[in-house]
Amino acid sequence: MKFTYAFFMTVLLNYYTLAQEKVALYETIPNATKSKEQLGDENIPVLYRYEIMGAKQAVLIIPGGGYGHVAINHEGHEVAKECNKHGLSAFVLYYRLPKDETMKVRKIGPLQDAQRAMQFIREQYAFDRVGVIGFSAGGHLAATLSNHFDEAKIENPKHSNLGPDFSVLVYPVISMRDGVTHQGSKKNLIGEQAEESDVHYYSLDEQVTKNTPPTFLVHAHDDQAVVIENATRYKAALDKVAVPNMLFEYQRGGHGFGLINKTDERKWSDRMFAWLKDLK
Template sequence: MKLIYTVLFVVLLNYYTLAQEKAALYAEIPNATKSAEALGQENIPMLYLYDVKGAKDAVLIIPGGGYQHVAINHEGHEVAKEFNEHGYSAFVLYYRLPKEETMLDRKIGPLQDAQRAMQYIGEHYQFNKVGVLGFSAGGHLAASLSNHFDDLKIDNKAAVKIRPDFSVLVYPVISMEEGITHQGSKKNLLGENPSAADEAYFSLEKQVFKKTPPTFLVHAEDDNAVILANTQRYKAALDKAKVPGAVFLYQAGGHGFGLLNKTDERKWSAEMFNWLKKIK
């Protein structure tokens, strides 16, 4: 019996210490106003590694937080473990928040980190497919990555693949248009008085095209923080571009429920994993 408990302890220890494995994204952080030492730990992007031995596919997970903080536990680490249980390797991105005091160009900082995360995975691993999953403002960043993968904000001399093979957007911020956008995310990313060009570039329903990855969307109809119109507009854009897409809706649940919507016994992740098996 003692041996069984010892083995179980070692297995659990190995499982949970996966979250402690992390890698710095850059040797030298681009678009920074200060050195890494001067920036402080909270402004240094990191990638948390949840690798599954023998996994054929992987996902980059981007937590939300309104571009004001990174909700890395319930929209990051917990989600990575769920993917591990389904045989996927997972990578959780702690990205830089857009700040004028730390960035030369605040609006591209998070996108740089998302592009670099895909590049890092491609440099260090070999998977059949690597997708992206984002929540809320992290969903906006995931959608930005899914549509602006050819507009590189980082060096990529080795031409490592940046485009995700699939995209999962959970209660995502999509549009920067008034009446639709999440004002906090928009202000934090683009500032007080963004240009029309910047608003259009980061209104992802306007950026969908034929190479946008197949996309699974999740939303609650009673979400008053990031309204359902964001998901509806993105799905309409996918349909217009003839990109495979699916929407999983809850009647209730509000915003920020992560993996578990306590108002509904259905798990959106179960539907998502089934969908992932079907897409090409």
């Protein structure tokens, strides 16, 4: 009996979720100053696939880390498993961190990897809808992907759609403006003394158009690392051009809580999944 139950559960798990697989994004990494062998694994972008057989929707998950590291477990793999529970295939992106020693132009490196990940999903699958979920600096990257998808930073011979159909931005870095931005993310991506053109380009509330995808935002009022004004600025920009959006607010919770805010019994992910079902 125990054997039969165990066998049944194994088959059931394999039916709903295919084995997690790590996929290389590139044969030749664009914008790199070194070969793959010279770069080392920590500087090579990969995609982790959490597929569900027959899924109609998928999400690209981009963990945060201030563009200084990639918080791939609680803002990546755990989120993918939660998405699987709700019937979505998921793809977790381990992206290159912006570094002068490994990139010709460091400020575009993370966006190249996000665009390539979306390109890979679009070209390998036929999902009805592909969205993006980003956390903190990963939220900044997700918002960059959501607004600069028409400017390909990679080769795109098939003219694949590099933009998401919806965005979920969790305690995201949005602005590069002093007084609002997360200084660590700004310094790592475009530098403390960045050119105004870069500050404007990577301040995503200033890049929103009617073509920006519907967006679900999550933020806590007591977040001292990335102030909630990042989220409210983005929401105001979306409202201005009538892009559907929702801001799920916590009074407490700080920053970096991932799926579970221990100060509040409400799960933002439950509300997000309901929002997705209602999204036209």
